[in-house]
Amino acid sequence: MTKHILILPGDGIGPEITAEALKVLECVKARFGLAVEFDQALVGGSAIDAHGVPLPDETLDKARGADAILLGAVGGPKWDSLDMAIRPEKGLLGLRSGLQLFGNLRPAILYPQLAAASTLKPEVVSGLDILIVRELTGGIYFGQPRGVRTLENGERQGYNTYVYSESEIRRIGKVAFEAARKRGGKLCSVDKANVLEVTVLWREIMQEMAKDYPDVELSHMYVDNAAMQLVRAPKQFDVMVTGNMFGDILSDAAAMLTGSIGMLPSASLDENGKGMYEPCHGSAPDIAGQGIANPLATILSAAMMLRYSLAENEAADAIEAAVSRVLDQGLRTADIQSEGCQRVSTREMGDAVVAAL
Amino acid sequence: MTKHILILPGDGIGPEITAEALKVLECVKARFGLAVEFDQALVGGSAIDAHGVPLPDETLDKARGADAILLGAVGGPKWDSLDMAIRPEKGLLGLRSGLQLFGNLRPAILYPQLAAASTLKPEVVSGLDILIVRELTGGIYFGQPRGVRTLENGERQGYNTYVYSESEIRRIGKVAFEAARKRGGKLCSVDKANVLEVTVLWREIMQEMAKDYPDVELSHMYVDNAAMQLVRAPKQFDVMVTGNMFGDILSDAAAMLTGSIGMLPSASLDENGKGMYEPCHGSAPDIAGQGIANPLATILSAAMMLRYSLAENEAADAIEAAVSRVLDQGLRTADIQSEGCQRVSTREMGDAVVAAL
Ligand SMILES: CC(C)[C@H](C(=O)O)[C@@H](O)C(=O)O
Ligand SMILES: CC(C)[C@H](C(=O)O)[C@@H](O)C(=O)O
Numbered sequence: 246m247t248k249h250i251l252i253l254p255g256d257g258i259g260p261e262i263t264a265e266a267l268k269v270l271e272c273v274k275a276r277f278g279l280a281v282e283f284d285q286a287l288v289g290g291s292a293i294d295a296h297g298v299p300l301p302d303e304t305l306d307k308a309r310g311a312d313a314i315l316l317g318a319v320g321g322p323k324w325d326s327l328d329m330a331i332r333p334e335k336g337l338l339g340l341r342s343g344l345q346l347f348g349n350l351r352p353a354i355l356y357p358q359l360a361a362a363s364t365l366k367p368e369v370v371s372g373l374d375i376l377i378v379r380e381l382t383g384g385i386y387f388g389q390p391r392g393v394r395t396l397e398n399g400e401r402q403g404y405n406t407y408v409y410s411e412s413e414i415r416r417i418g419k420v421a422f423e424a425a426r427k428r429g430g431k432l433c434s435v436d437k438a439n440v441l442e443v444t445v446l447w448r449e450i451m452q453e454m455a456k457d458y459p460d461v462e463l464s465h466m467y468v469d470n471a472a473m474q475l476v477r478a479p480k481q482f483d484v485m486v487t488g489n490m491f492g493d494i495l496s497d498a499a500a501m502l503t504g505s506i507g508m509l510p511s512a513s514l515d516e517n518g519k520g521m522y523e524p525c526h527g528s529a530p531d532i533a534g535q536g537i538a539n540p541l542a543t544i545l546s547a548a549m550m551l552r553y554s555l556a557e558n559e560a561a562d563a564i565e566a567a568v569s570r571v572l573d574q575g576l577r578t579a580d581i582q583s584e585g586c587q588r589v590s591t592r593e594m595g596d597a598v599v600a601a602l
Numbered sequence: 603m604t605k606h607i608l609i610l611p612g613d614g615i616g617p618e619i620t621a622e623a624l625k626v627l628e629c630v631k632a633r634f635g636l637a638v639e640f641d642q643a644l645v646g647g648s649a650i651d652a653h654g655v656p657l658p659d660e661t662l663d664k665a666r667g668a669d670a671i672l673l674g675a676v677g678g679p680k681w682d683s684l685d686m687a688i689r690p691e692k693g694l695l696g697l698r699s700g701l702q703l704f705g706n707l708r709p710a711i712l713y714p715q716l717a718a719a720s721t722l723k724p725e726v727v728s729g730l731d732i733l734i735v736r737e738l739t740g741g742i743y744f745g746q747p748r749g750v751r752t753l754e755n756g757e758r759q760g761y762n763t764y765v766y767s768e769s770e771i772r773r774i775g776k777v778a779f780e781a782a783r784k785r786g787g788k789l790c791s792v793d794k795a796n797v798l799e800v801t802v803l804w805r806e807i808m809q810e811m812a813k814d815y816p817d818v819e820l821s822h823m824y825v826d827n828a829a830m831q832l833v834r835a836p837k838q839f840d841v842m843v844t845g846n847m848f849g850d851i852l853s854d855a856a857a858m859l860t861g862s863i864g865m866l867p868s869a870s871l872d873e874n875g876k877g878m879y880e881p882c883h884g885s886a887p888d889i890a891g892q893g894i895a896n897p898l899a900t901i902l903s904a905a906m907m908l909r910y911s912l913a914e915n916e917a918a919d920a921i922e923a924a925v926s927r928v929l930d931q932g933l934r935t936a937d938i939q940s941e942g943c944q945r946v947s948t949r950e951m952g953d954a955v956v957a958a959l
Binding site for chain 1: 722742749757758825857
């Protein structure tokens with residue numbers, strides 16, 4: 246049965262990096278005889294430009310019908326002055342929520358070939374391998390009520406609602422406990438249970454769930470301390486699980502520990518393993534169109550897609566091995582370049598991965 | 603006119619470190635002939651143990667009557683299972699809110715003598731000097747409604763409210779712009795204006811205020827990017843301003859960049875410059891009572907107090923110079939110890955500062 250993969254290039258460097266990932270996917274399709282078909286659609290700023298909305302119905306329909314989605318990135322200064330309801334980010338948030346992609350997996354891995362790229366001392370980050378599990382369709386990102394109102398005294402007041410129900414916490418907890426079980430067996434749940442009631446419930450549910458996972462060692466950490474510990478001793482972590490907002494912040498900090506956020510893929514999964522895959526980095530409008538962006542995070546996202554949503558482990562392994570090989574060959578895009586290495590363009594990097602396959 | 607200083611030792615290492623700060627304050631009192639008087643009161647876990655509540659009326663009254671407050675730290679596992687309403691943290695939050703100490707100043711400074719303590723590479727952090735201005739009496743910490751309710755389907759739901767009014771944003775903005783004006787002239791306002799309406803208002807007000815501070819260069823950054831940039835290139839920042847929750851997270855990350863959070867003081871000020879001063883670190887229950895805690899952050903908080911709330915700049919300078927001198931002498935508590943330096947106890951460190959005075 247043919248699987249349908251939807252590619253959403255998005256904005257900024259999105260089109261350049263997804264083009265390279267598609268090249269790699271076409272290559273493994275031929276080599277492994279995969280029964281996959283590719284389609285494309287608009288999301289974010291490019292959809293606003295074409296249709297006036299960041300998530301056209303056609304795109305959401307195609308996404309619903311697809312077996313997996315590969316996204317570039319969305320957003321850019323061009324659309325920054327738009328009203329929040331029709332900004333590029335709403336396209337991304339609409340996809341996450343519309344497809345109920347609540348389980349966001351963000352690995353922070355240090356590639357040995359790129360150890361020097363980190364701003365942290367080698368002994369602090371060498372061998373780093375953390376998985377951040379972020380809840381992606383709830384919390385303060387989607388909580389109601391929200392908005393800006395005028396108070397009786399005439400001044401305006403902005404408000405948002407941070408909200409989680411037991412079942413929302415449980416389903417992301419399950420993703421995290423299962424992931425920890427398959428990895429190092431350690432799960433750190435991050436909350437602010439000394440101040441926020443919603444995270445008191447979060448902690449309680451995680452504690453309750455721990456009974457069903459006696460093989461996983463659960464710990465709890467306040468979010469401020471977690472931000473600190475990521476800088477102080479990141480290798481103490483195996484899997485971290487947290488809500489949407491804290492996950493947004495901590496996963497970016499964790500990614501930057503590696504010094505090569507241009508290398509990090511991510512997956513956003515629904516209850517059935519259907520998923521959207523995207524690089525951890527953003528749309529980088531400052532370097533868009535120059536052909537210098539690093540396509541490897543998107544190529545590795547494609548590998549994650551093959552593994553998690555299409556069960557094509559062999560093809561996924563092959564892509565990851567090919568990426569490792571081009572790094573060994575000393576090829577580097579601008580963001581990860583270092584002395585003695587050969588600087589290549591976005592396209593050259595994609596070609597090199599294909600050649601290594 | 604005699605000034606009244608209230609000392610709140612708190613929990614964990616709090617009593618040990620405030621004792622050393624008091625010793626230093628008594629010394630500068632004698633040396634500079636300061637007209638100050640000291641009083642003490644209970645807050646946090648120690649108040650719960652004695653009176654059943656984390657912030658007894660007597661403590662709040664004394665705090666209201668004082669010209670400045672020096673706090674150790676609150677909290678510990680002993681009180682972790684208590685209901686949120688009577689936990690040690692509520693004592694701290696009650697003081698902040700009761701005294702309207704909305705302006706929290708958290709410097710992250712790298713002491714040249716301690717450069718090696720950072721987990722970041724020397725070139726990334728040498729000379730680091732950031733001031734984080736955190737709003738401290740509003741936002742999601744105090745927003746209503748809040749709690750845990752039972753939904754119609756029988757499951758529980760936790761909720762908190764992230765809320766800021768124009769005037770709350772304006773008063774913390776003023777603190778930040780004024781601070782930036784006196785420092786490097788650069789202010790970075792941190793928000794999540796691409797997702798949260800409350801921070802759209804935040805950004806708008808900051809932009810509006812910038813017109814009154816043509817000498818300050820205002821920039822905006824999303825909180826996830828800010829967490830990343832603090833790891834990537836922290837020296838790009840001068841002053842950062844943000845809300846209560848983001849400030850909690852970012853200030854801890856920034857403090858840890860220095861590798862010596864045991865050195866960092868903080869101030870929480872009201873509209874008139876009255877303030878509460880405390881170390882950036884917590885109550886460290888794991889090492890409480892062992893006499894090994896670093897008292898320097900509290901001693902430096904006392905210096906900040908003399909400068910900001912008592913206008914005793916000379917005495918403040920003297921304390922800071924004395925601290926620098928003991929570091930030059932190679933004296934180190936356990937948390938900042940390094941090869942070739944002499945390890946000292948909490949008390950020995952306090953004595954050394956007094957001797958250096
Ligand atoms: C673009 C933005 C809405 C998004 C988020 O905040 O979730 C991004 O920062 C991310 O982490 O994927
Ligand atoms: C103890 C806790 C309530 C407090 C806070 O979250 O504000 C602390 O983390 C701080 O930063 O002062």
